Amino acid sequence: MKMDESGEHRKLQLQELEEIRNDAYENARIYKEKTKAFHDKMISRKKFKVDQKVLLYPSRLRLFPCKLRSRWIGHFIVTNIFPYSVVEIQSLATSKIFKVNGHKPKLFYEGFQVENVTEVNLQDPIYSD
Template identity: 35%
Template sequence: MDWEEATKLRLFQLNEMDEFRYQAYESAVLYKGDLVLLFNSRLKLQPGKLKSRWSGPFEVVGASPHWAIELKSGDGTRTFKVNEQRVKHYHGIVDGDRIVD
């Protein structure tokens, strides 16, 4: 493979990666203001038959272009960042300030 062709291929791959990151950031921004559930990966040692690995719901307050989502805790006192892959939309009913399952 000649150097010029290899350089063009690598530049194409880098541009493609930047475009993929931008699309991931745009999809993360869609979550903003929504309620999501957080996957708890630490429940590996016999969580029990009825114990759910999903906790929440949490409110999304921000997103970054590197697949990180900022969540607000249930009582609203603190915020924390998690990977976008660890959350999913919460489809429960919110009645004012009260969450109805």
């Protein structure tokens, strides 16, 4: 009789342990979903258009000769945009066309055009006593 009671008690303990394990898996899944949603919300998507100028980050090159030197190379023109963030670019220097991941290029700003700028000369006021 004592063996049957201890066997039933052991079965209940194993069932409780299984429930605790399932709750832990469920909580971990919920946490991962929330973390992924937060991460995806913070990612800024790059939108490229055909004939835009871009710079390219050479991710294979790990050694950079100078600390303050720019790590972005060339001037490229976007020639085609494919699904799943694949961008086809053309080099302005060599006219080669190749495809890159959409995360590697960034927009190239040629500078801001100055229009309708008025110049104001500021002078110290003259105080007379």
